[in-house]
Amino acid sequence: MKRFKIERVELLLLKLPYVHFFETSLGREEEREFILVRIHAEGICGYGEVVADKSPLYSYETTSTAWHILKHFLIPLVFEKYISSPLDFSREAKIYRGHPMAKAGLELALWDLQGKKEGKPLWKLYGGVRTEIPSGVSVGIQDSFPELLERIQSFLQEGYQRIKIKIKPDWDVRACEEIRKRFPDVPLQADANGAYNLEDKEILKKLDEFSLLMLEQPFPPYDLWDHSRLQKEMRTPLCLDESILSVESARKAYEMGSCQIINIKVGRVGGIVEARKIHDYCQERRIPVWCGGMLESGIGRAHNLHLATLPNFKFPNDISASKRYYAEDLIEPPVEISSKGTIMVPEFPGIGVSPHERRIKKATLKKEVFKPLFGILKG
Ligand code: OSB
Numbered sequence: 001m002k003r004f005k006i007e008r009v010e011l012l013l014l015k016l017p018y019v020h021f022f023e024t025s026l027g028r029e030e031e032r033e034f035i036l037v038r039i040h041a042e043g044i045c046g047y048g049e050v051v052a053d054k055s056p057l058y059s060y061e062t063t064s065t066a067w068h069i070l071k072h073f074l075i076p077l078v079f080e081k082y083i084s085s086p087l088d089f090s091r092e093a094k095i096y097r098g099h100p101m102a103k104a105g106l107e108l109a110l111w112d113l114q115g116k117k118e119g120k121p122l123w124k125l126y127g128g129v130r131t132e133i134p135s136g137v138s139v140g141i142q143d144s145f146p147e148l149l150e151r152i153q154s155f156l157q158e159g160y161q162r163i164k165i166k167i168k169p170d171w172d173v174r175a176c177e178e179i180r181k182r183f184p185d186v187p188l189q190a191d192a193n194g195a196y197n198l199e200d201k202e203i204l205k206k207l208d209e210f211s212l213l214m215l216e217q218p219f220p221p222y223d224l225w226d227h228s229r230l231q232k233e234m235r236t237p238l239c240l241d242e243s244i245l246s247v248e249s250a251r252k253a254y255e256m257g258s259c260q261i262i263n264i265k266v267g268r269v270g271g272i273v274e275a276r277k278i279h280d281y282c283q284e285r286r287i288p289v290w291c292g293g294m295l296e297s298g299i300g301r302a303h304n305l306h307l308a309t310l311p312n313f314k315f316p317n318d319i320s321a322s323k324r325y326y327a328e329d330l331i332e333p334p335v336e337i338s339s340k341g342t343i344m345v346p347e348f349p350g351i352g353v354s355p356h357e358r359r360i361k362k363a364t365l366k367k368e369v370f371k372p373l374f375g376i377l378k379g
């Protein structure tokens with residue numbers, strides 16, 4: 001693989017308002033703050049998105065910690081070691097503990113650069129097997145059940161193949177009952193973002209009545225053991241999101257029987273290299289996976305589309321149309337959903353979508369440019 005010289009890395013801190021607030025058991029958000037990574041080399045620019053949020057709710061990482069780790073550790077590593085390939089980066093970045101979202105953002109930008117360099121869309125580099133991916137939608141907690149049903153109705157009209165609702169204590173069994181009364185057959189799943197513990201077992205077991213495709217992350221991230229105890233008592237397959245940080249934790253979850261399905265998010269696991277290891281491990285053991293989302297801009301979402309083309313992605317993904325998230329998404333043209341509930345995978349090189357530079361600029365709160373001290377001449 002040909003090496004190329006990285007001339008400049010840029011970090012941009014952006015803020016984009018959601019079209020509708022997004023509420024989970026962790027809280028309600030009206031806008032998203034996130035980091036874009038741009039890497040320039042030989043006239044080409046690779047884009048990555050860091051999915052860390054402003055506050056450490058979903059994970060301990062924040063936009064500030066990710067900025068710090070990128071600026072002081074990961075970007076210097078790329079320059080000092082003359083790294084240009086995502087595989088080299090993934091290996092070298094392991095010397096630093098944790099901070100998977102910061103690592104993933106930079107790795108994704110290197111993948112985009114490599115795809116553009118080779119003239120191939122990322123899904124071909126990854127070994128993907130499909131050109132359109134099944135799309136689901138994640139529906140936040142609303143102010144009332146009628147509003148929840150109304151939102152679900154309109155998403156179903158748009159063609160989404162399945163509905164995921166967010167649940168928390170007091171917005172769980174009743175929400176499922178209301179949905180099943182109005183939409184008896186819709187493919188439905190629930191995501192608790194770790195809001196329960198084993199003492200809530202009897203409530204969670206009631207969810208078995210609603211033929212859910214899966215129940216996502218009922219217990220906190222560290223708790224593989226209690227998930228395995230719950231799974232033994234529930235018919236509904238458990239799916240883990242926050243608990244799965246690497247192929248190692250996927251193996252432990254599998255061996256303990258903590259889940260039957262895994263949600264893969266490239267940010268949570270530290271990059272495409274680790275995401276593919278989890279994918280392959282699960283494929284060999286017949287554990288289906290699907291692609292989760294972090295309310296990414298079109299840039300992060302395009303990356304997710306390429307990942308979701310791998311063969312063991314077996315459920316509709318949390319990858320929805322641009323307009324479900326943002327009035328002014330950061331790519332052209334926006335991501336759209338077909339009437340049968342699928343999204344086309346971009347065919348152009350790299351992420352295969354064009355960043356909308358004017359909107360990026362408008363949403364930027366802060367920008368910093370990094371250049372190698374001596375590096376450009378060598379390598
Ligand atoms: O748990 O899957 C989650 C969004 C932010 C943080 C965590 C989660 C989510 C979602 C949204 O469910 C998925 C999407 O991007 O559409």
Ligand code: MG
Binds near residue numbers: 193216217241242
């Ligand atoms: Mg989740």
